[in-house]
Amino acid sequence: xxxxxxxxxxxxxxxxxxxxxxxxxxxxxxxxxxxxxxxxxxxxxxxxxxxxxxxxxxxxxxxxxxxxxxxxxxxxxxxxxxxxxxxxxxxxxxxxxxxxxxxxxxxxxxxxxxxxxxxxxxxxxxxxxxxxxxxxxxxxxxxxxxxxxxxxxxxxxxxxxxxxxxxxxxxxxxxxxxxxxxxxxxxxxxxxxxxxxxxxxxxxxxxxxxxxxxxxxxxxxxxxxxxxxxxxxxxxxxxxx
Amino acid sequence: xxxxxxxxxxxxxxxxxxxxxxxxxxxxxxxxxxxxxxxxxxxxxxxxxxxxxxxxxxxxxxxxxxxxxxxxxxxxxxxxxxxxxxxxxxxxxxxxxxxxxxxxxxxxxxxxxxxxxxxxxxxxxxxxxxxxxxxxxxxxxxxxxxxxxxxxxxxxxxxxxxxxxxxxxxxxxxxxxxxxxxxxxxxxxxxxxxxxxxxxxxxxxxxxxxxxxxxxxxxxxxxxxx
Amino acid sequence: xxxxxxxxxxxxxxxxxxxxxxxxxxxxxxxxxxxxxxxxxxxxxxxxxxxxxxxxxxxxxxxxxxxxxxxxxxxxxxxxxxxxxxxxxxxxxxxxxxxxxxxxxxxxxxxxxxxxxxxxxxxxxxxxxxxxxxxxxxxxxxxxxxxxxxxxxxxxxxxxxxxxxxxxxxxxxxxxxxxxxxxxxxxxxxxxxxxxxxxxxxxxxxxxxxxxxxxxxxxxxxxx
Numbered sequence: 099x100x101x102x103x104x105x106x107x108x109x110x111x112x113x114x115x116x117x118x119x120x121x122x123x124x125x126x127x128x129x130x131x132x133x134x135x136x137x138x139x140x141x142x143x144x145x146x147x148x149x150x151x152x153x154x155x156x157x158x159x160x161x162x163x164x165x166x167x168x169x170x171x172x173x174x175x176x177x178x179x180x181x182x183x184x185x186x187x188x189x190x191x192x193x194x195x196x197x198x199x200x201x202x203x204x205x206x207x208x209x210x211x212x213x214x215x216x217x218x219x220x221x222x223x224x225x226x227x228x229x230x231x232x233x234x235x236x237x238x239x240x241x242x243x244x245x246x247x248x249x250x251x252x253x254x255x256x257x258x259x260x261x262x263x264x265x266x267x268x269x270x271x272x273x274x275x276x277x278x279x280x281x282x283x284x285x286x287x288x289x290x291x292x293x294x295x296x297x298x299x300x301x302x303x304x305x306x307x308x309x310x311x312x313x314x315x316x317x318x319x320x321x322x323x324x325x326x327x328x329x330x331x332x333x334x335x336x337x338x339x
Numbered sequence: 340x341x342x343x344x345x346x347x348x349x350x351x352x353x354x355x356x357x358x359x360x361x362x363x364x365x366x367x368x369x370x371x372x373x374x375x376x377x378x379x380x381x382x383x384x385x386x387x388x389x390x391x392x393x394x395x396x397x398x399x400x401x402x403x404x405x406x407x408x409x410x411x412x413x414x415x416x417x418x419x420x421x422x423x424x425x426x427x428x429x430x431x432x433x434x435x436x437x438x439x440x441x442x443x444x445x446x447x448x449x450x451x452x453x454x455x456x457x458x459x460x461x462x463x464x465x466x467x468x469x470x471x472x473x474x475x476x477x478x479x480x481x482x483x484x485x486x487x488x489x490x491x492x493x494x495x496x497x498x499x500x501x502x503x504x505x506x507x508x509x510x511x512x513x514x515x516x517x518x519x520x521x522x523x524x525x526x527x528x529x530x531x532x533x534x535x536x537x538x539x540x541x542x543x544x545x546x547x548x549x550x551x552x553x554x555x556x557x558x559x560x561x562x563x564x565x
Numbered sequence: 566x567x568x569x570x571x572x573x574x575x576x577x578x579x580x581x582x583x584x585x586x587x588x589x590x591x592x593x594x595x596x597x598x599x600x601x602x603x604x605x606x607x608x609x610x611x612x613x614x615x616x617x618x619x620x621x622x623x624x625x626x627x628x629x630x631x632x633x634x635x636x637x638x639x640x641x642x643x644x645x646x647x648x649x650x651x652x653x654x655x656x657x658x659x660x661x662x663x664x665x666x667x668x669x670x671x672x673x674x675x676x677x678x679x680x681x682x683x684x685x686x687x688x689x690x691x692x693x694x695x696x697x698x699x700x701x702x703x704x705x706x707x708x709x710x711x712x713x714x715x716x717x718x719x720x721x722x723x724x725x726x727x728x729x730x731x732x733x734x735x736x737x738x739x740x741x742x743x744x745x746x747x748x749x750x751x752x753x754x755x756x757x758x759x760x761x762x763x764x765x766x767x768x769x770x771x772x773x774x775x776x777x778x779x780x781x782x783x784x785x786x787x788x789x
Contacts, residue, residue: 241786317355
């Protein structure tokens with residue numbers, strides 16, 4: 099069901115990651131101010147961008163779920179959000195390392211992107227307790243989708259709000275997300291972003307396939323048990339299908 | 340007039356667990372269906388599906404000619420539901436509770452007084468529900484369930500907390516002579532059979548039998564509880 | 566829809582008048598938090614950023630109490646079933662709950678804001694009042710919309726007491742930014758509004774987006 103086109107996707111992912119590594123280490127120049135540590139940028143920023151898109155994509159899939167009522171869309175939304183939270187953890191860690199290396203502090207509050215990201219991350223962490231404290235699977239899926247939609251819409255609002263607050267006290271000098279990068283850095287960044295995106299999609303498909311398979315397995319087991327039960331109870335044979 | 344109920348292979352699951360399956364019944368207007376089954380057999384699930392509180396997962400369910408879940412909104416307001424939970428606010432008085440309900444159903448305010456009189460609670464109508472006895476709460480709940488003069492009653496052990504006098508008093512509202520179609524969940528096999536036209540037995544969520552009440556042997560119904 | 570929402574709201578207000586579970590608790594909580602801030606910050610009077618921050622953080626924390634109680638009677642007493650049985654648009658429940666929360670917040674602020682002015686605020690509260698009222702109303706609308714949605718989301722979960730604050734507080738960070746930044750210049754000596762339009766626009770935008778989202782998704786929370 100989810101495995102269609104998986105092989106070429108996996109190959110493209112590996113190739114783009116290799117290309118990104120090669121570019122980061124051998125092509126992109128060391129930053130004039132920050133030196134080698136600036137290369138963490140090629141991991142940190144693509145991860146942040148992909149995680150945010152993952153959150154928003156989870157919200158869009160949740161809309162699909164509520165529209166169609168198909169549980170598979172909830173699964174897609176769940177996996178997207180789940181992967182984004184994992185990436186999000188890595189974003190905060192790499193962000194802290196970068197901040198320590200270039201500004202001498204583990205955390206800087208005047209970096210609106212990072213601060214917004216922390217708020218979004220905190221919100222999404224509640225997805226798990228919310229989801230797993232609802233037992234009925236259909237209700238679990240619906241409530242998770244409602245959360246995913248509200249939180250997905252929250253992402254851009256939150257970024258706007260934080261930026262608005264910052265721009266009053268700290269005028270921003272230079273956008274860090276690649277608006278004014280020199281050409282070689284820019285190419286490296288774009289390839290890294292591509293690699294990260296492909297990696298995300300690959301992992302998403304992989305996780306979905308495995309979830310789907312284990313669910314199928316559970317269903318088959320159940321059916322087998324039911325059949326055994328019926329035979330044991332010596333009721334007239336009836337197909338449970 | 341469309342049958343009160345037309346169920347065919349009705350099924351409801353909670354995740355992988357089947358709570359109700361294979362329920363096939365046709366109930367004419369004004370008739371009574373008795374539902375028997377041990378605890379956890381799916382009786383309450385059946386009532387909640389018929390009330391439009393839970394959507395069916397498979398099979399067809401038509402209530403008063405309207406297909407569930409697609410046309411649930413059409414039958415809302417024509418069903419009276421009297422379950423274990425009285426669905427009354429304990430902090431509000433009986434009158435306030437019924438007034439609130441009458442506003443939800445867009446009824447005349449006089450209906451509230453009529454309903455209070457019908458269950459003999461006019462004199463206690465200004466006391467908070469939490470101060471009423473269990474029997475009185477059940478009477479008030481019956482008044483709530485019949486306030487909007489429903490065509491179909493879904494009853495779950497409606498006489499559980501009532502003394503015989505109170506039970507008699509509710510007879511015109513929720514009894515056989517109310518003229519309403521009824522689905523009656525009860526553990527009292529003989530009593531249930533006596534006032535039913537049809538009987539359905541549930542065992543582990545599956546329909547064990549569906550027979551005219553006259554053809555059902557009481558022992559078979561009691562067998563569900565063993 | 567409006568008729569049903571009005572009926573639900575009336576019922577909620579009657580219950581609140583009788584049980585006094587939400588507004589008095591929220592108010593008491595706010596005053597207690599002021600006392601905590603007095604000792605925690607070791608300051609007798611506050612102004613500017615600090616005043617605005619303390620005021621808004623306190624109000625948001627008090628909102629958590631109101632939100633956790635918002636669906637309590639429905640959950641405990643089967644009110645949602647009764648409502649679903651009635652021929653009533655489900656959105657009416659959201660509208661009624663958001664309106665109830667809005668009124669609770671207004672009542673809270675009628676007491677908690679003047680008390681803040683008396684206990685902690687250095688400059689005169691009256692000077693800030695006209696603009697502050699606009700900010701309060703805009704923030705209350707957003708809090709009511711998000712709060713009613715969060716309350717409905719949390720009501721069916723086992724970890725209710727946990728989910729409400731954890732969900733609500735990050736969601737209202739943009740509101741806090743807007744409200745606190747807009748109030749801050751007003752709570753300084755000589756109260757001059759600064760960047761007021763921009764932050765009011767942020768609050769209004771937030772209100773609009775979350776009202777629309779909540780209206781769009783609320784029905785699904787009741788759909789079994």
